[in-house]
Each structure stands twice: as C-alpha cells, then as structure tokens.
Amino acid sequence: MGRMSRTLITTAVMAGVIAGTAGWASGTGQEAVTGAPVGTEAWRAAGLPDPERMDPAGVARFFAGLSPVRRRELAASHPTVVGNLDGAPLDLRYEANARSVRGEFGGARVLAHDPRGRGQVVLVYGDLARAEHVAVLVPGSDVDANRVQPLADMAVALRRATGGRTAVIAWAGYTTPVGVGLDAATDRLAGVGADRLARFADGLAAVGAAEPSVFCHSYGSVVCGLAAHRLKAKDLVVFGSPGMRAENAAALGTSARVWAAKAPTDWIDRVPNVEFAGLGHGTDPTDPAFGARVVPAGDARGHGGYLAPGTSSLRAFARIAEGDVR
Structure with missing residues (x-):
C-alpha cells in the first residue's frame, strides 16, 4: 500500500473517530470574530487614532x-474600545x-x-500588574463569554496551586469551535x-506585565502552535492536544520551553495524529519524537481533568508557572 493510500485511510479513520467520540457539530461553521472593537466608528469620529493602525x-x-x-x-465615553x-x-x-x-x-x-x-x-485572577x-x-x-465557567475554574485551580502567587488569565479571546466537527479538525x-x-501577549509586554507561561488545552494547542513563532512567552504547555500543526517542537520556531501532557483516559488519544488536505493537526506533542518536555498526567481523568485538585499535572503546571522547574 502506498504512502498516499495509507494517509487517506488514516484521515478517514480520524474523521470516524472524531464523529464517534463526541459527535459532529450541527449546522454551519463558526464565523471568527475579527477587526476593530465594537464602538470603533464613534472613536474614529472623535478624531482618535485608528485602533487597526496601532500595534x-x-x-x-x-x-x-x-x-x-x-x-x-476616554474609558467613560468609549468603554468598548478602551476595554x-x-x-x-x-x-x-478594567474600569472600561x-x-x-x-x-x-x-x-x-x-x-x-x-x-x-x-x-x-x-x-x-490576581494582580497582573505586580505579579x-x-x-x-x-x-x-x-x-465563549456565555460558557466560560470551565475555563474560569481551571484558572482558579492553577492560581490556588501556586499559593496565589501567580496571576492567571482565562483567555477566551477567540472564536472556538462548537463540538468536535469540521471546525475542530481544521x-x-x-x-x-x-x-x-x-x-x-504583545499587549502584556507593552504594559510591563511579566512574560507569561501559556497553557493550551485541546484545540487551544492548535492556536498556540500557530502563534508560537511570534508569541511572547517563556513556556508553552499543551495538554489534551490533537496536535500543534508542527512536525516537532523545533518547527514551532519558539524560544519558549515546550511542554506536553496527555492523560491515559483522554479520548484525544483515540484521534489519529495526521494532517492531510486541511484535516488533522499533526504529530502528538507527547510523542518523544516531537521533542517536548513531557508533563506527568497519569492521574488526570478524561479530557478536562488536567487541573483537577490533587493531580500530578496540576502540581507540575503550578511549578512551571512559577519557574520552579528547568
């Protein structure tokens, strides 16, 4: 069997596994939110500098x-822009x-x-300016903004695990896929x-915040993989990852330390790590050949249990966030 045939079969298997594991999202794909903030037209009309022309x-x-x-x-008159x-x-x-x-x-x-x-x-969560x-x-x-609680819970758990010493940001700042369908596979x-x-991250640097450790869950690790070469971060930690759109850690083009965790009961392990015709996200970051530092996650349960209290993965994440591991 040729390489192309094997790849096509693997891609078909991947689609079947995704469909059988979590169900294809119904309806049309999500439309990504882009462009200047709400209220920018009034901001520009007031003679203020165009947000889309400023880094x-x-x-x-x-x-x-x-x-x-x-x-x-400005915060009072244009809160949706300033904020x-x-x-x-x-x-x-914060005020806006x-x-x-x-x-x-x-x-x-x-x-x-x-x-x-x-x-x-x-x-x-915490004092971002001074942490x-x-x-x-x-x-x-x-x-999304209406379903942010699971992410918020992760942020609170990580902050508690650091003894409150680390400021933690729950960044629901992009349009995520709904379910596990075509959006999640591309x-x-x-x-x-x-x-x-x-x-x-450039904005954090611009206001003098500490360079962050970035923790990327599931499809979020695809986001982090694509951003890695320009992302100001000291650590890049992926968990429950379907792949980072990179063959190995070196291909990410980042100076950040790259870490990866996968629980033995995580259903993501049943999704073949391929990338073909726009489907799939490539190599499993926990594969030794990828070259990431592996985070212990043997006691994490399922796809969402990596930051559960008492888990070895949460303890390791806290040490990474605080710079206690090299």
Missing part, C-alpha cells in the same frame, strides 16, 4: 501621552469593561469583553485565534 506598543504610547483625567474620560485595546493601561481596561459587563463575571477582573458572535472575554509570574490559559472547543478558527493571542 500594542503604539497603543501604550498613545495612552502614555494623555493625562490621567483624559484617560478616564479591548491591547497595550492600554490595565486599570483603565466594568461599565460594559456590569458585574457579569464575578470573582475576576475583566481585561477584555467582545459581545459580537458568541462573545469573547478575558478574565484576570512576578503570569499564566495564560487558552481553551479548546465550546468556550485550523481555520485557530489561525484567527493565533493572531489575537499573539497580539494579546
């Missing part, structure tokens, strides 16, 4: 040139988003909130998510 460093310079009074005026500008002062973004979400996300400060589509939100260590959690399918949504994640 996060430029945004930081713009706000640095304003008086404190003027900054707060979503990567590179804007953290406290100003508090006006928009009206206490909807209790227990966290809201660093970004986009109501378009299914909604996106970025939640912060010596920062962790960012990037989710997989079925997470990189279409991940490509847009990668752009947004890289810009978000």
Whole structure:
C-alpha cells in the first residue's frame, strides 16, 4: 500500500473517530470574530487614532501621552474600545469593561469583553500588574463569554496551586469551535485565534506585565502552535492536544520551553495524529519524537481533568508557572 493510500485511510479513520467520540457539530461553521472593537466608528469620529493602525506598543504610547483625567474620560465615553485595546493601561481596561459587563463575571477582573458572535472575554485572577509570574490559559472547543465557567475554574485551580502567587488569565479571546466537527479538525478558527493571542501577549509586554507561561488545552494547542513563532512567552504547555500543526517542537520556531501532557483516559488519544488536505493537526506533542518536555498526567481523568485538585499535572503546571522547574 502506498504512502498516499495509507494517509487517506488514516484521515478517514480520524474523521470516524472524531464523529464517534463526541459527535459532529450541527449546522454551519463558526464565523471568527475579527477587526476593530465594537464602538470603533464613534472613536474614529472623535478624531482618535485608528485602533487597526496601532500595534500594542503604539497603543501604550498613545495612552502614555494623555493625562490621567483624559484617560478616564476616554474609558467613560468609549468603554468598548478602551476595554479591548491591547497595550492600554490595565486599570483603565478594567474600569472600561466594568461599565460594559456590569458585574457579569464575578470573582475576576475583566481585561477584555467582545459581545459580537458568541462573545469573547478575558478574565484576570490576581494582580497582573505586580505579579512576578503570569499564566495564560487558552481553551479548546465550546468556550465563549456565555460558557466560560470551565475555563474560569481551571484558572482558579492553577492560581490556588501556586499559593496565589501567580496571576492567571482565562483567555477566551477567540472564536472556538462548537463540538468536535469540521471546525475542530481544521485550523481555520485557530489561525484567527493565533493572531489575537499573539497580539494579546504583545499587549502584556507593552504594559510591563511579566512574560507569561501559556497553557493550551485541546484545540487551544492548535492556536498556540500557530502563534508560537511570534508569541511572547517563556513556556508553552499543551495538554489534551490533537496536535500543534508542527512536525516537532523545533518547527514551532519558539524560544519558549515546550511542554506536553496527555492523560491515559483522554479520548484525544483515540484521534489519529495526521494532517492531510486541511484535516488533522499533526504529530502528538507527547510523542518523544516531537521533542517536548513531557508533563506527568497519569492521574488526570478524561479530557478536562488536567487541573483537577490533587493531580500530578496540576502540581507540575503550578511549578512551571512559577519557574520552579528547568
């Protein structure tokens, strides 16, 4: 049997496994949210600089040139823009988003909130401005502003595991797939998510936050793989990953340390690691040939149990976030 035939058969098997494991998502594919924040038209009409023409460093310079009074005026008059500008002062973004979400996300400060589509939100646990260590959690399918609790729970668990010393960000900042269907089997949504994640990390750097460790779950690891070569991060940790769209860790083009975890009971292990005709995400990052540092996850249960209290994976994640392992 030729290589092409084997690849086609494996791809067909992969499709069947995905369908049988979690069910194909019904309806049409998701439309990725892109472009400038809601309210940008009024912002531009007020003679303010176009958000789409500024990178996060430029945004930081713009706000640095304003008086404190003027900054707060902008947060009050254009909250949906200021609250979503990567590179804007953290406290100003919190203030602006508090006006928009009206206490909807209790227990966290809201660093970004986009109501378009299914909604996106970025939640912060801890003092991001002063924390010596920062962790960012990037989710997989079925997470949005209305279904962010599982991701928020992961963030809280990781912060507790570090003794509250690490600021943890729940980054539901891209349009995720719904279910495990064609969107989850391709990189279409991940490509847009990668752009947004890289810009978000640039925004953290622009305001002087600590370089983060980025933890990427399931389809979120595809996002992180595509962003890796331009993502400002000291660690890249993937768990429950279907692949990172890279043959090996070196192909990611990152200086970050790359880690990978997979539980023995995770259904993702039954999805063949192939990439063909746009389907599949390539090599299993826990395969020794990939070259990632393997995180112990033998006691994690299922696809979503990696940050459950008491698990070896959660303890390892906490040590990585705090820089306690080399």
